[in-house]
Amino acid sequence: MARGRSQSGVVRSHRRGRRRQVIRRRLPVAPWIVVTTVVALAASGLVGGYAFLLSTGCSGDPIKAVVAAPKEISGTLQTAARSWAGTEPSVDGGQCISVEVREQASQDVVSALSGSSTGSKKDLPHVWIPESMAWLEMAKISDRGKKMLPDSPPLVATSPTVIAMPTEAAKALGWRNEDKPVDKAGKPTWGNLLKLAEDSDWSQFGKDKWGDITVGMSDPMASTADLHALLSIVDKNRSAGVDAEELGNVSKLKSTVHKETPSVEEMMGKVSEAKAKGDPVGFVSAFPALERDVWKNNFSGTESPLTAVYPADGSLDADYPLAVLQNVSWTDATHQEIGKQFGEYLLGEGQKEIKKGGFRDGTRREASSELTGTEGLATQITATQRDKVDSESVQTTLATWQAVARPANVLVVVDSSSSMSTEEPYDGEKLSRMDIIRKSLERSLDLFGEQANVGLWRYPYDDPVAGTAYQKLVEIGEFDKSRQDDIESQLSAVEPAADGGLNDTVVEAYKNVLDNYNKTTGAINLVVVISDGGSESDASLSNEDVTEELKDLSAKDRDKEASIMTIGYGKDADKDHLDAIATATQGRYYPAKWNDEINMQILNALYYN
Template sequence: MSALVLSLLTAGFVYLIAGACSGKPEQVTVLASTSIAGSLKSLARSWQDSEPSVNGQCVAIEVQEKDSADVQQALSPDWDTKRNGNAPDVWIPESAAWARMAADREATARLIPDIQPSIARSSAVIAMPKVMAEAVGWPEKKLSWPDLIAMAKDPEGWASDGHPEWGDVRIGMSNPLKSTASLLALLAMIDANGDTDITQEELDAVVLLKNTMDTYEPDDATALMTKMGEADAAGGALAHLSAFPALERDVLMYNSRNPKEPLAAVYPSDGAPEADNPFLVIQNAPWVSAVKQDAATQFRDFVRDKEGREVLLADGFRDSNGNGGPSVSVDNGLSPQITEPPAETVQPAAVTNTLATWTALNRTTNLLFVMDTSDAMGAATTVDGEDTTLLEVAQDAVRIALNMIGSEKSQVGLWQFSGADAGGVPYQSLVPLERLDEGNRASISENIDFMQAGGPSALYDTAAAAYQHVTENYLAEATNMVVVLTAGANNNPNGGLSLEDLTTQLTGTRDPNRPVSLMTIGYGEGADETAMQEISTATKGQYFASKWPGEISKTLLNALFNAQ
């Protein structure tokens, strides 16, 4: 009898396990980057074999590959399934930097959880042909990105390291709006401490990078590795590129194909954010359910447990302690132990500012600077303990901003306004919209130097004329914008446009197929913020406040970087 009971109990126990859930499985969609999606698909199959459930409801995991940059752009409470496919219940970007960028949008921030555990890590490195890395002391000697930029600036090139046959030190870069490795490299240079305050020194570093780049891949995040492989197959790897941003796992995968010239991963001596593959269970979204969140959490715990760690280590990743599997070795171009300092956790605004800076440096811009030179700009002020005027501080800010416009196809012009001259025109065109070559830069700098404050402010009439001028001189495939910097309010002695007239005119002039943004900067305490907000809104532009004179340079750069 006892044997029969035991048999029935055992049979019942087996039956309960086999039938632990019922109904069509509730599907949990996991969007993961290509680099880790293969490992996660394998783990999802293993987890599915355990017949997972939530409160008796069967659940299933479907891992889909989607670039981190694409998810970052698309993620919102209004996820478009027709354009982007299934909405994510879980998002695993290559780096938390992508999540930080998404979190910098108010509506999207609510979707990003506070708990962001890493499931695998891959360091951001400088990828170099191994023989070149050895020539500069790898693996013992460390390099930073500024060190590498200095090498690229050296006119002797590789001759300085005893290899004139290699020619120049050639740096490659992928678009950081698409490439995790390039994004992390830029963060290390532009805002290494993640404090969102991009200093002049940091700006100078990225300008140097831009000016020393030999190759730039704007459209394909994997193009640098692909073209390096093609050059290697043709026997020209050393003449192709000397260094470029990569993730150490990318280096491992490249070397696994036995190239003629394998790569080495040089770990930046000043540290860099890691590609930490955070497991983000989406919250507060219309498609979220408690069942899916519970199932996602179960899968996360499985991935972070022993079997999951073993699979990810075998696939070339490191664990949360920085330990790699057997393939993470010097023989494969990697360092088994990372001794470089970890980078600071970046803030959402730091990522956004970094990308905005890079975008401004590399895009083509059609820009008209419009500077207030009325009485208000002559106000005395103090910056860094030195007596000056609002105009003098603004002049310095425009000079700095001018150096941040990098594309040779860009056009820049300069106006000033301070009431009406004898002919009744409330502004002066000092430098026409022309290609930003050495002559144009010199002309703008010279005219800035000769500006003097005095007279009333015909802000409204000037804004209308400037916007019309850029609209009529629209430059295709460029960011077209007017930047108006003023310390006062409209007080045109000749009357002129009212604020209502101006906004009506701007709205009527704006062509959504040929957009021009009017960016306004309110400088100092006397600026008419309400008016400038309305002016910018009429053109889909933005208003920026700079209450303190010392902030004007950063404020002006923000206006340039954030124009669409």
């Protein structure tokens, strides 16, 4: 380990009370001045002043705050943190402080903060610097996240989201920074790229041997660039809803994606391998990336340089917000002060390290000569920065992509008990709870494509023929237009009546999904239960019996991973029992106490799981 560095990026003040370190420190003033001053102080009885002269820094073992940051900036932040330590930062009248920068993927922090991942509180950060405000908004989907994260954190760096292309391909379209776009290509935008991939090939641009114009994508749940690209395509008008045109764009993107990789780094590696074989677009023609990704690739002296194409209609930036956590048990005022001071350093002197790391400053205007002088990157960005996103836009975008991209096998079970006739205010009118669920379900199910199988049941229902407590309204099957119309028609005809039936119904519904299991790789198999009640005292299966039976069914066939997602609608929903039902099958419980939460929680249960 190099001298002066501690493990895991820990930055500590070098004054730690060890005699040897104190002796080796430089005196803050010339020694002859110290001697003269000490003599004078001794004569006046003020020898204690000598200690003041020699102790201009902090003291004591540092109080440490943990900073979580993604891979691409964690090293830069560790360097900045070491420089900050050299200033001997302190709190409480001279107590040394430090930060430990931990490399942690943003999606993992989202899971940890939402409480959906295992791990102890010692693994949780005091400060979080994700790649983008979009990750903060994703964490703020939950009420828990809203309370612990600030609304307007400072931005310590930026890296615009770009369309990364092999330089030869960008030149052919006239999409390099110095070029005028070829008429047939149009301006460089995500929309035009999708249109080219759908309707054109490279022969139209003088490249007869290149074949189709293809697009690559990485997982938007792991890649900030791909998440930003999706946000630019899906929710163009920032309405937090998805209209027909936007849904069409997502379907178009999915159909035109030629290659998928786990990460942008791997995508670049595959493009480089194709170029080495003599085909610059042999893997893909274009893919989302951050400007820094392109800089890192080109700055290394690669023989496969890329061009960062800046969308003419604006881009979302990776803007690296510094979020000091609040209202959580594992932090306190001191850790928050450490986070604040480190943030102030990063926005000031620390910008030197930020820019050296291939980032622009928080305004996106200033950058190092290493970045602006690298081939394929713009010295100044003329395209506008798109508006910040909110949590609903992020949620809707991810749900839409999941719905279009993943095979699904879903049985929706709706509570139609008498309490569902209760009227509630909704969108400026009074509707029954049943009507509110109907509207929300129709809107949410509309995101599914034909790769999904969907069915609909209701309970309670005294079926005189089958002798069941539920009614199979629509059997699980391919979600084509006919089935969608059938589900909407059946929902419209449901009238709330009677009570009970939950326990028997969820067991049979779970068996039904297991019997109709979708074995396709990556497919989800779900039962989604929407109820405003829960507990049953006179059911044929007790609350304890139903959870035990569900556990047995879940463990019976390890090759079949199916879960029950429960949504508790209204303040009277039995959280404990609905949560127990979901947990028995490794599912989740989603509370929707208020009417404006029901649509969001249906989306969460169906797609964001």
